[in-house]
Amino acid sequence: MKSMHGIRRAWGPIGLCLTWILAGCAGRATPFSDYRDPEWQPQREMRVAVLPLENLTTAPNAGVVVAQLLGTELYARGLFRQSGEEDARVLLSGNPVEKDRRTKGAESTRELAEKLGVEALLSGSVSEFAYQHGLREEPVVGMRLTLTRAKDGRVLWQAGHALRGGGVLQRSTLISTAQQAIRDLVGSLDAATRPAP
DSSP: OHHHHHHHHHHHHHHHHHHHHHHHHHEEEOOOEEEEOTTOOOOTTOEEEEOOOEEOSSSTTHHHHHHHHHHHHHHHHTOSEEEOHHHHHHHTOSOHHHHHHHTSSHHHHHHHHHHHTOSEEEEEEEEEEEEEOSSSOEEEEEEEEEEEETTTOOEEEEEEEEEEEOOSSSOOOHHHHHHHHHHHHHHHHHHHTSOOO
16 A cells, blocks of 8 residues: 555656646647727627738738638627638738728728628738747747728727647647637637627
Protein backbone atom coordinates (compact mmCIF):
# COMPACT_ATOMS: atom_id res chain seq x y z
CA MET A 1 0.00 0.00 0.00
CA LYS A 2 2.85 2.35 0.82
CA SER A 3 4.43 1.84 -2.60
CA MET A 4 1.15 2.65 -4.41
CA HIS A 5 0.71 5.74 -2.27
CA GLY A 6 4.28 6.79 -3.11
CA ILE A 7 3.66 6.29 -6.84
CA ARG A 8 0.50 8.38 -6.69
CA ARG A 9 2.35 11.15 -4.85
CA ALA A 10 5.16 11.08 -7.41
CA TRP A 11 2.81 11.16 -10.41
CA GLY A 12 0.63 13.95 -8.99
CA PRO A 13 2.98 16.82 -9.89
CA ILE A 14 3.92 15.14 -13.19
CA GLY A 15 0.25 14.82 -14.17
CA LEU A 16 -0.36 18.46 -13.23
CA CYS A 17 2.60 19.57 -15.38
CA LEU A 18 1.42 17.47 -18.34
CA THR A 19 -2.09 18.96 -18.07
CA TRP A 20 -0.62 22.48 -17.97
CA ILE A 21 1.62 21.80 -20.98
CA LEU A 22 -1.19 20.28 -23.07
CA ALA A 23 -3.56 23.11 -22.21
CA GLY A 24 -0.94 25.74 -22.92
CA CYS A 25 -0.03 24.28 -26.30
CA ALA A 26 -3.60 23.77 -27.48
CA GLY A 27 -3.96 27.41 -28.47
CA ARG A 28 -3.21 30.81 -27.00
CA ALA A 29 -5.48 33.78 -27.53
CA THR A 30 -5.00 37.51 -27.14
CA PRO A 31 -7.55 39.31 -24.97
CA PHE A 32 -10.88 39.15 -26.79
CA SER A 33 -12.61 42.50 -27.33
CA ASP A 34 -16.14 43.10 -28.54
CA TYR A 35 -18.80 45.81 -28.69
CA ARG A 36 -22.57 45.65 -29.08
CA ASP A 37 -24.79 48.66 -29.73
CA PRO A 38 -26.94 48.86 -26.57
CA GLU A 39 -29.89 50.19 -28.59
CA TRP A 40 -29.80 47.40 -31.17
CA GLN A 41 -32.91 45.22 -31.21
CA PRO A 42 -31.45 42.00 -32.64
CA GLN A 43 -33.19 40.23 -35.50
CA ARG A 44 -31.73 36.81 -36.16
CA GLU A 45 -33.62 36.68 -39.47
CA MET A 46 -31.90 39.84 -40.70
CA ARG A 47 -30.44 39.49 -44.19
CA VAL A 48 -26.67 40.01 -44.07
CA ALA A 49 -23.88 40.04 -46.67
CA VAL A 50 -20.42 38.83 -45.71
CA LEU A 51 -17.90 41.02 -47.55
CA PRO A 52 -14.40 39.87 -48.48
CA LEU A 53 -12.22 40.90 -45.56
CA GLU A 54 -9.43 43.42 -46.04
CA ASN A 55 -6.15 41.53 -46.22
CA LEU A 56 -3.50 43.23 -44.06
CA THR A 57 -1.16 40.22 -44.27
CA THR A 58 1.39 39.02 -46.79
CA ALA A 59 -0.62 35.83 -47.41
CA PRO A 60 -2.40 35.96 -50.80
CA ASN A 61 -6.22 35.79 -50.57
CA ALA A 62 -6.26 35.61 -46.75
CA GLY A 63 -9.25 37.98 -46.68
CA VAL A 64 -11.24 35.88 -49.14
CA VAL A 65 -10.39 32.59 -47.39
CA VAL A 66 -11.37 33.88 -43.94
CA ALA A 67 -14.59 35.43 -45.31
CA GLN A 68 -15.57 32.06 -46.80
CA LEU A 69 -14.87 30.30 -43.49
CA LEU A 70 -16.92 33.01 -41.75
CA GLY A 71 -19.87 32.52 -44.10
CA THR A 72 -19.73 28.76 -43.51
CA GLU A 73 -19.77 29.19 -39.72
CA LEU A 74 -22.69 31.64 -39.85
CA TYR A 75 -24.63 29.18 -42.04
CA ALA A 76 -23.84 26.25 -39.72
CA ARG A 77 -25.23 28.20 -36.75
CA GLY A 78 -28.28 29.41 -38.66
CA LEU A 79 -27.36 32.97 -37.81
CA PHE A 80 -28.92 35.52 -40.20
CA ARG A 81 -30.08 35.00 -43.76
CA GLN A 82 -27.02 35.43 -45.92
CA SER A 83 -26.55 36.66 -49.42
CA GLY A 84 -23.82 34.81 -51.30
CA GLU A 85 -20.28 35.82 -50.33
CA GLU A 86 -19.39 35.39 -53.99
CA ASP A 87 -21.94 38.07 -54.99
CA ALA A 88 -20.17 40.61 -52.78
CA ARG A 89 -16.76 39.51 -54.05
CA VAL A 90 -17.83 39.91 -57.68
CA LEU A 91 -19.37 43.33 -56.97
CA LEU A 92 -16.18 44.53 -55.24
CA SER A 93 -13.67 42.78 -57.49
CA GLY A 94 -12.78 45.92 -59.43
CA ASN A 95 -10.49 48.74 -58.47
CA PRO A 96 -9.36 48.70 -54.77
CA VAL A 97 -10.05 52.44 -54.59
CA GLU A 98 -13.62 51.81 -55.72
CA LYS A 99 -13.95 49.03 -53.15
CA ASP A 100 -12.75 51.37 -50.40
CA ARG A 101 -15.18 54.11 -51.53
CA ARG A 102 -18.13 51.71 -51.56
CA THR A 103 -17.55 50.31 -48.09
CA LYS A 104 -16.91 53.57 -46.19
CA GLY A 105 -19.64 55.87 -44.90
CA ALA A 106 -23.38 55.49 -44.40
CA GLU A 107 -24.34 56.43 -47.97
CA SER A 108 -21.96 53.98 -49.66
CA THR A 109 -22.89 51.24 -47.15
CA ARG A 110 -26.58 51.74 -48.01
CA GLU A 111 -25.80 51.73 -51.74
CA LEU A 112 -23.81 48.48 -51.52
CA ALA A 113 -26.45 46.82 -49.31
CA GLU A 114 -29.19 47.73 -51.80
CA LYS A 115 -27.22 46.13 -54.65
CA LEU A 116 -26.80 42.97 -52.58
CA GLY A 117 -30.38 43.01 -51.27
CA VAL A 118 -29.39 42.95 -47.58
CA GLU A 119 -30.09 44.89 -44.38
CA ALA A 120 -26.57 44.77 -42.95
CA LEU A 121 -22.96 44.18 -43.98
CA LEU A 122 -20.42 42.05 -42.12
CA SER A 123 -16.98 43.37 -42.99
CA GLY A 124 -13.55 43.51 -41.41
CA SER A 125 -9.88 42.74 -41.81
CA VAL A 126 -7.37 39.94 -41.37
CA SER A 127 -4.24 41.17 -39.60
CA GLU A 128 -2.43 37.84 -39.16
CA PHE A 129 -2.59 34.66 -41.21
CA ALA A 130 0.74 32.85 -41.17
CA TYR A 131 3.01 30.33 -39.50
CA GLN A 132 5.38 31.86 -36.98
CA HIS A 133 8.82 30.31 -36.87
CA GLY A 134 10.52 29.76 -33.53
CA LEU A 135 11.38 26.56 -31.77
CA ARG A 136 8.59 25.12 -33.93
CA GLU A 137 6.10 26.40 -36.46
CA GLU A 138 2.87 27.68 -34.96
CA PRO A 139 -0.10 29.07 -36.92
CA VAL A 140 -1.24 32.56 -35.94
CA VAL A 141 -4.51 34.19 -37.05
CA GLY A 142 -5.85 37.63 -36.17
CA MET A 143 -8.97 39.39 -37.41
CA ARG A 144 -11.53 42.11 -36.67
CA LEU A 145 -15.19 42.00 -37.73
CA THR A 146 -17.85 44.71 -37.89
CA LEU A 147 -21.61 44.34 -38.45
CA THR A 148 -22.98 47.57 -39.94
CA ARG A 149 -26.67 48.41 -40.44
CA ALA A 150 -27.28 49.46 -44.03
CA LYS A 151 -29.97 52.11 -43.59
CA ASP A 152 -27.85 54.46 -41.44
CA GLY A 153 -24.31 53.01 -41.36
CA ARG A 154 -24.57 52.34 -37.62
CA VAL A 155 -22.16 49.78 -36.13
CA LEU A 156 -24.30 47.15 -34.41
CA TRP A 157 -21.50 44.82 -33.30
CA GLN A 158 -17.74 44.72 -33.55
CA ALA A 159 -15.09 42.32 -32.28
CA GLY A 160 -11.43 41.52 -32.64
CA HIS A 161 -9.59 38.30 -31.89
CA ALA A 162 -6.19 36.72 -32.42
CA LEU A 163 -5.30 33.10 -31.83
CA ARG A 164 -2.12 31.06 -31.92
CA GLY A 165 -2.53 27.37 -32.68
CA GLY A 166 -0.55 24.64 -31.02
CA GLY A 167 -1.15 21.16 -29.69
CA VAL A 168 1.06 18.26 -28.69
CA LEU A 169 -0.80 15.15 -29.78
CA GLN A 170 -2.30 16.85 -32.85
CA ARG A 171 -0.77 19.98 -34.34
CA SER A 172 -3.06 22.85 -35.37
CA THR A 173 -3.04 23.99 -38.98
CA LEU A 174 -3.47 27.54 -40.21
CA ILE A 175 -7.02 26.75 -41.40
CA SER A 176 -8.04 24.96 -38.18
CA THR A 177 -6.72 27.93 -36.15
CA ALA A 178 -8.67 30.35 -38.36
CA GLN A 179 -11.80 28.22 -37.95
CA GLN A 180 -11.44 28.30 -34.14
CA ALA A 181 -10.93 32.08 -34.12
CA ILE A 182 -14.04 32.46 -36.30
CA ARG A 183 -16.04 30.14 -34.02
CA ASP A 184 -15.07 32.37 -31.08
CA LEU A 185 -16.09 35.56 -32.93
CA VAL A 186 -19.34 34.14 -34.28
CA GLY A 187 -20.11 32.85 -30.78
CA SER A 188 -19.84 36.44 -29.56
CA LEU A 189 -22.06 37.66 -32.41
CA ASP A 190 -24.55 34.86 -31.74
CA ALA A 191 -24.76 35.88 -28.07
CA ALA A 192 -25.20 39.54 -29.09
CA THR A 193 -28.27 38.69 -31.21
CA ARG A 194 -30.07 37.00 -28.31
CA PRO A 195 -32.48 39.17 -26.31
CA ALA A 196 -31.22 40.11 -22.85
CA PRO A 197 -32.84 38.01 -20.08
